[in-house]
Amino acid sequence: MIKLIKKLSEAHGVPGGEDEIRNIITKELEGICEISSDVMGNLVAKRGEGGKKIMLAAHMDEIGLMVRHIDESGFIKFITLGGFFDQTLLNQPVVVHTKFGRIPGVIGSKPPHLMEEKERDKVVKAKDMFIDVGAGDSEAAKKLGVTVGDYITFDMPFKELKSGLISGKSFDNRLGCAVMIEVMKKVKTNHTVVAVGTVQEEIGLKGARTSAYTLEPDVALALDVAPAGDFPGTKPEESRIKLGGGPVITVADGRGRGIITHPSVRDSLIAAADEGKIQYQLEVGDGGTTDATAIQLTRGGVLSGVVSVPTRYIHTPVEVAGKKDVEDTVKLVVAYIEGL
Numbered sequence: 568m569i570k571l572i573k574k575l576s577e578a579h580g581v582p583g584g585e586d587e588i589r590n591i592i593t594k595e596l597e598g599i600c601e602i603s604s605d606v607m608g609n610l611v612a613k614r615g616e617g618g619k620k621i622m623l624a625a626h627m628d629e630i631g632l633m634v635r636h637i638d639e640s641g642f643i644k645f646i647t648l649g650g651f652f653d654q655t656l657l658n659q660p661v662v663v664h665t666k667f668g669r670i671p672g673v674i675g676s677k678p679p680h681l682m683e684e685k686e687r688d689k690v691v692k693a694k695d696m697f698i699d700v701g702a703g704d705s706e707a708a709k710k711l712g713v714t715v716g717d718y719i720t721f722d723m724p725f726k727e728l729k730s731g732l733i734s735g736k737s738f739d740n741r742l743g744c745a746v747m748i749e750v751m752k753k754v755k756t757n758h759t760v761v762a763v764g765t766v767q768e769e770i771g772l773k774g775a776r777t778s779a780y781t782l783e784p785d786v787a788l789a790l791d792v793a794p795a796g797d798f799p800g801t802k803p804e805e806s807r808i809k810l811g812g813g814p815v816i817t818v819a820d821g822r823g824r825g826i827i828t829h830p831s832v833r834d835s836l837i838a839a840a841d842e843g844k845i846q847y848q849l850e851v852g853d854g855g856t857t858d859a860t861a862i863q864l865t866r867g868g869v870l871s872g873v874v875s876v877p878t879r880y881i882h883t884p885v886e887v888a889g890k891k892d893v894e895d896t897v898k899l900v901v902a903y904i905e906g907l
Contacts, residue, residue: 568745568893571595572733573725575741579662581631582648582767583608584718588627588744592764595748600762609778610764614751618758621904622784622869624775624858625747625791626768629737630882632698632719634663637709641702643672645693645719649769650855653693655883660722663700665712671722672700721884731890732810738886740768742876742893743790749897750790754904765858775858779865786832786870786907788900789859792888793817793850793875808877810889813846814896817857817873825856826863832872839902845895848877874900
């Protein structure tokens with residue numbers, strides 16, 4: 568799976584621009600599934616016919632930026648697409664996706680040598696940042712192809728760390744995409760399984776809402792990442808999720824404004840983990856939510872749950888996860904489907 572995760576992580580696809588990821592998933596599942604896409608850009612990969620209709624949803628988009636303005640000196644001002652902690656943006660390498668191709672750039676800032684004392688303690692907001700692509704003025708930037716509305720993504724290579732850990736950008740949610748691909752390759756069931764690579768999750772769960780409305784599944788699982796808290800500065804009561812602890816089964820997220828997993832789905836996932844001797848973790852989250860929140864409210868309601876890969880430093884270019892956790896997430900989802 569490492570080659571697949573590397574390929575997905577290093578691919579680029581912000582909300583509304585998920586084409587590259589959709590193409591990767593299509594190539595991986597060609598010949599295994601019946602593949603189509605819809606007007607929103609969701610990828611739909613269907614396997615089997617009959618029985619219950621089981622939907623797996625993994626969002627293809629990553630957080631990113633968009634060109635808002637090019638100033639007279641050729642520096643780019645931008646807006647954010649998705650949830651950012653602004654400090655993680657400073658001094659990051661980026662790629663601007665122009666009509667002429669990709670252009671490297673950096674998010675620049677004033678160095679400490681030029682700062683006054685009061686400036687050093689000030690948090691720089693995203694609205695005050697800029698991107699330097701080496702253009703001398705606005706006309707030079709335009710000749711490079713840069714225009715308002717261009718997507719911008721982080722430029723960060725995938726890395727293998729020690730102790731079976733991996734690091735890269737967009738693990739949220741390319742790890743979920745990798746899990747979904749592997750599940751579709753391995754699962755054996757008499758039910759119909761439909762894998763959906765959803766679009767625009769990071770800005771409102773949009774693709775999940777429209778695809779679930781069309782598919783009308785009997786049960787659905789969102790495959791995503793869960794924020795681990797096993798690093799300095801995080802208290803156990805803030806997050807007990809850790810790398811190496813196994814896949815994360817969500818009980819509730821978004822402080823209850825997201826999903827409260829249906830007991831039948833939650834208990835079946837736990838039973839599948841116990842029977843397969845797969846270590847797992849339970850999550851009650853008070854932060855974000857997943858595609859399952861939109862899916863469960865489709866039409867008359869859908870039995871829904873979430874299975875996630877524990878991941879450190881989510882929504883940064885240096886997310887970290889464990890290879891075994893990814894593999895065990897695949898095993899759990901396969902066991903759950905085959906046990907239905």
